[in-house]
Amino acid sequence: MINLLEDYFELQEKLNLEKYRISQIKSWAFKKKITNVELMTDIPKSLRQELKIDFHVLSLDSFVEGEDSTKFVFKTKDGHLIESVLIKEKDHYTLCISTQIGCAVGCKFCVSTIGGLLRNLSFSEIVDQYFYISILRNIFIRNIVFMGMGEPLANFENLKKASFIFLKEFELSKRHITISTSAYTNYLKKLKNDDFLNKLNLAISLNASDDETRKSLMPNVIGSLKELFEILKTYPLEPRRRITIEYVLIKDVNSSLKDAKNLVNLLKNLKHKIKVNLIPYNESPILPFERPSESDIYRFQQELLKNDISCTIRWSKGLELAAACG
Numbered sequence: 001m002i003n004l005l006e007d008y009f010e011l012q013e014k015l016n017l018e019k020y021r022i023s024q025i026k027s028w029a030f031k032k033k034i035t036n037v038e039l040m041t042d043i044p045k046s047l048r049q050e051l052k053i054d055f056h057v058l059s060l061d062s063f064v065e066g067e068d069s070t071k072f073v074f075k076t077k078d079g080h081l082i083e084s085v086l087i088k089e090k091d092h093y094t095l096c097i098s099t100q101i102g103c104a105v106g107c108k109f110c111v112s113t114i115g116g117l118l119r120n121l122s123f124s125e126i127v128d129q130y131f132y133i134s135i136l137r138n139i140f141i142r143n144i145v146f147m148g149m150g151e152p153l154a155n156f157e158n159l160k161k162a163s164f165i166f167l168k169e170f171e172l173s174k175r176h177i178t179i180s181t182s183a184y185t186n187y188l189k190k191l192k193n194d195d196f197l198n199k200l201n202l203a204i205s206l207n208a209s210d211d212e213t214r215k216s217l218m219p220n221v222i223g224s225l226k227e228l229f230e231i232l233k234t235y236p237l238e239p240r241r242r243i244t245i246e247y248v249l250i251k252d253v254n255s256s257l258k259d260a261k262n263l264v265n266l267l268k269n270l271k272h273k274i275k276v277n278l279i280p281y282n283e284s285p286i287l288p289f290e291r292p293s294e295s296d297i298y299r300f301q302q303e304l305l306k307n308d309i310s311c312t313i314r315w316s317k318g319l320e321l322a323a324a325c326g
Helices: 008-015 019-031 045-054 123-137 152-168 185-192 211-217 225-233 257-273 294-305
Strands: 061-064 069-075 081-088 093-097 100-102 117-120 143-146 177-181 201-205 243-249 274-280 311-313
Touching (some): 008 019, 008 152, 061 123, 069 123, 081 123, 093 123, 117 152, 123 152, 143 152, 152 177, 152 185, 177 243, 185 225, 225 257, 243 257, 243 294, 257 274, 274 294, 294 311
Parallel strands (some): 093 143, 177 201, 201 243, 243 274
Antiparallel strands (some): 061 069, 069 081, 081 093, 100 117
16 A cells, blocks of 8 residues: 555555656645545546556544543554644634654653653654644634643654655745754754755753753753753754743752742853743643742743843643643
């Protein structure tokens, strides 16, 4: 069986068709969201009958929950479950998609890391999350964030192939695709030097203002904060772009005024190229952490703002589904 996404880069060879026929098939699938080959009416009926036997487009199953923020759980061919979260914004949709089954980063505040890393997702499994949801809901999803299960940069080549398809076939803007990473310094250096992927938005999952706290929260991340920020100083940015610093606020761990002051000191030389996204912790019954009080959250934000550091609070839309950060 030949699959449109799995065999994307060898499709002409595998189907043994003229190049224009491949373009027709891709246009029906990616532009018109038609996955039934019988409905691809500018393709000869005899060819459609052949394709019906040997060719398919989608490869994932799903079930759906929620309203404003919707968690999709997909099943892979080898029986594993992966998650995507669709968030309805004021005038557009954002999709957070997974790049791995499980995760090796080991963040103590995140449920996804509990079982460890099982395997990387293929580029087709990454793209299929977007493809399936856009067809199922019949909507245009403007923004993609590689922020589901897994560390995107640990699956570098499949991340790159998936991003290529999002830009070429779905015609998404580079400005609307974000790589959210725990920032292993070796991965970040590779990203910095990749002239394709470094054109996408970058978000750093920081979560601490000192190495000791960060190591306690993210024990498997390689590299110190000093090394990380040395890379960010020279990270190439497109005009009017900034690097997002993601900071999950956890009560009695990283949310004190002292933590805020330390963060200001850490970021002060990068004010011009960063913005901070504070994420109040999404509590889980199986983890020991708590969300700070609203007053502590706003106090933390004000410390950054008064030091001219751009800072917003992301009040999660995924809470009802246990689909938010954590």
